[in-house]
Amino acid sequence: MSVLSETVDWLTDGDNWSGDAGIPHRVVEHLGYTALTVAIAAAIAIPLGLYIGHTGRLRGLAIAVSGALRALPTLGVLTSILLITGIGLKPSIIALVLLALPPLLAGAYSGLEAVDRSTIDAARAIGMTETQILTKVEVPLALPLIVGGIRSATLQVVATATIAAYVGLGGLGRYLIDGLALSDYPRMAGGSVVVIVLALVLDAVFVALQRLAMGGRATVESAAQS
Amino acid sequence: MNKTKLTALAAVAALGLALAGCGSDDPTSSGSSDKGTITVGSAAFPENEIIAEIYAQALEAKGVKVKKQLNIGAREAYIKALKDGAIDLVPEYTGNLLGYLDPKATATTPDAIEDGIDDALPDNLEILDVSKAEDKDSLNVTSEFAAANNLKTIEDLKSVKGLKLGANPEFAERPYGIPGLEKVYGITGVKFTAINDGGGPATLKALLDGKIDVADIYSTTPSILANKLVTLEDPKSLIASQNVVPLINDDKATDTVEDVLNAISAQLTTADLLDLNSKNQGADKTAPAVLAKQWLTDKGLI
Numbered sequence: 001m002s003v004l005s006e007t008v009d010w011l012t013d014g015d016n017w018s019g020d021a022g023i024p025h026r027v028v029e030h031l032g033y034t035a036l037t038v039a040i041a042a043a044i045a046i047p048l049g050l051y052i053g054h055t056g057r058l059r060g061l062a063i064a065v066s067g068a069l070r071a072l073p074t075l076g077v078l079t080s081i082l083l084i085t086g087i088g089l090k091p092s093i094i095a096l097v098l099l100a101l102p103p104l105l106a107g108a109y110s111g112l113e114a115v116d117r118s119t120i121d122a123a124r125a126i127g128m129t130e131t132q133i134l135t136k137v138e139v140p141l142a143l144p145l146i147v148g149g150i151r152s153a154t155l156q157v158v159a160t161a162t163i164a165a166y167v168g169l170g171g172l173g174r175y176l177i178d179g180l181a182l183s184d185y186p187r188m189a190g191g192s193v194v195v196i197v198l199a200l201v202l203d204a205v206f207v208a209l210q211r212l213a214m215g216g217r218a219t220v221e222s223a224a225q226s
Numbered sequence: 227m228n229k230t231k232l233t234a235l236a237a238v239a240a241l242g243l244a245l246a247g248c249g250s251d252d253p254t255s256s257g258s259s260d261k262g263t264i265t266v267g268s269a270a271f272p273e274n275e276i277i278a279e280i281y282a283q284a285l286e287a288k289g290v291k292v293k294k295q296l297n298i299g300a301r302e303a304y305i306k307a308l309k310d311g312a313i314d315l316v317p318e319y320t321g322n323l324l325g326y327l328d329p330k331a332t333a334t335t336p337d338a339i340e341d342g343i344d345d346a347l348p349d350n351l352e353i354l355d356v357s358k359a360e361d362k363d364s365l366n367v368t369s370e371f372a373a374a375n376n377l378k379t380i381e382d383l384k385s386v387k388g389l390k391l392g393a394n395p396e397f398a399e400r401p402y403g404i405p406g407l408e409k410v411y412g413i414t415g416v417k418f419t420a421i422n423d424g425g426g427p428a429t430l431k432a433l434l435d436g437k438i439d440v441a442d443i444y445s446t447t448p449s450i451l452a453n454k455l456v457t458l459e460d461p462k463s464l465i466a467s468q469n470v471v472p473l474i475n476d477d478k479a480t481d482t483v484e485d486v487l488n489a490i491s492a493q494l495t496t497a498d499l500l501d502l503n504s505k506n507q508g509a510d511k512t513a514p515a516v517l518a519k520q521w522l523t524d525k526g527l528i
Contacts, residue, residue, distance in 0.1 A: 079423075079428070082428045082431075083427055083428065083431060086428075086431050086432055086435045086437055087392075087419065087421060087428060087431075087432045087437055088437070165395075165420070165422075166422045167421060167422070167428060168392070168419040168420050168421050174395075174420075177395050177420070177422055178395040178396070178398070178399075178420070181394055181395040181396035181422070182395075182396050182399060182400070
């Protein structure tokens with residue numbers, strides 16, 4: 001029997017769809033790690049990105065730091081943190097947050113930078129305060145790119161959250177890591193399929209959210225250029 | 227086609243060529259060596275490389291022509307190389323070798339495993355004398371935990387309530403793991419944490435921090451000595467023996483060669499491996515070749 005048909009068997013086996021090691025429970029765990037990571041990363045990166053985008057300060061530093069962060073191998077980071085914190089949720093979430101920061105940061109500041117200067121000048125001219133300009137003009141106009149940043153961060157995290165299983169947590173990575181350890185390739189392939197489907201579903205959700213954030217405008221690109 | 231595109235195409239072509247080059251550069255494809263020369267191979271981890279160096283240097287000292295082809299990779303790769311005649315000799319571990327040759331084998335005691343290997347090996351390969359040195363999964367606790375719960379053997383874990391055990395993920399399902407603890411020793415209700423580093427630093431830290439009570443660490447890992455861990459005895463042979471043994475091509479196993487290798491097996495112990503690994507992975511990072519020479523000199527074999 002080929003790995004392909006065995007993978008189909010694994011995916012359709014009722015035993016794999018129930019209990020703590022079943023696919024639904026693993027998906028919930030996986031989404032939990034993803035949501036927690038993106039929430040923490042967004043709480044750090046979006047305010048920082050808005051500050052950079054609004055004031056134009058620290059921009060060079062932000063680009064350099066997020067570039068460096070993008071180059072970090074997540075598994076290496078995880079292992080290094082692990083040796084300080086010990087096993088548990090903390091090392092995995094820290095490593096994943098580092099992965100999620102650059103796209104969120106870039107989405108926030110580039111979103112603000114894409115707002116037409118004359119619009120901002122006009123807002124200032126009619127007497128809006130800096131806070132009002134940020135919240136009533138810049139953020140609404142930048143929203144599609146900010147959501148775009150969240151979208152790309154979420155996709156990276158949902159695909160990489162499989163490493164949580166490396167240090168004893170659950171999530172869909174359990175199928176990959178346990179499958180590899182036991183040379184159970186159908187389980188690995190089946191687990192990968194579930195991760196892919198989950199990523200595609202999340203991406204579709206974000207496409208819808210981004211359309212919503214666009215309001216009446218046609219595309220993200222035209223919003224950025226406007 | 228503009229210039230940028232051409233450059234990109236050229237780069238892709240160059241990369242393709244480079245990758246194709248890698249493909250044909252198989253470390254095991256050196257072809258069969260000539261009659262008098264023994265090609266010594268090893269798996270791709272330091273301990274195995276050290277033992278291979280010991281074999282190679284001892285044979286050289288007795289005037290046997292030796293070629294080295296170390297660090298070949300996993301068992302699948304070097305056993306194939308042995309069968310093909312690309313290498314002639316490799317240090318093996320009895321339990322894992324049997325498990326590879328006969329995946330259905332259930333033997334765990336040294337003698338049963340040796341018999342199993344003899345039956346399962348292809349005609350042109352044989353194992354020589356088995357050494358006492360073992361590198362296998364072992365269950366370890368801190369000396370404080372051992373004292374507090376009066377632990378000496380795996381069986382004693384039965385009296386510990388809510389036992390937390392950390393090991394590689396396969397431990398959850400393999401016969402020597404959680405299922406075996408229940409079947410062989412009657413230990414139930416173990417809380418298992420999968421830590422994917424083969425009993426390495428993360429597992430050790432979890433044990434020392436008390437996040438787990440018992441850690442599966444390979445028996446020749448330097449951290450066992452360094453942290454005064456207590457390795458629980460396994461009186462019912464739950465974990466299969468993994469004695470170091472030379473696996474050799476029949477054609478190359480002359481009397482001289484066999485005598486040299488058997489003399490090594492007679493002297494090599496688990497404590498020796500622990501010591502060699504500690505020196506190799508500790509602060510000194512002594513090279514395998516140097517360690518092999520020291521060991522052979524200390525034992526009076528060269």
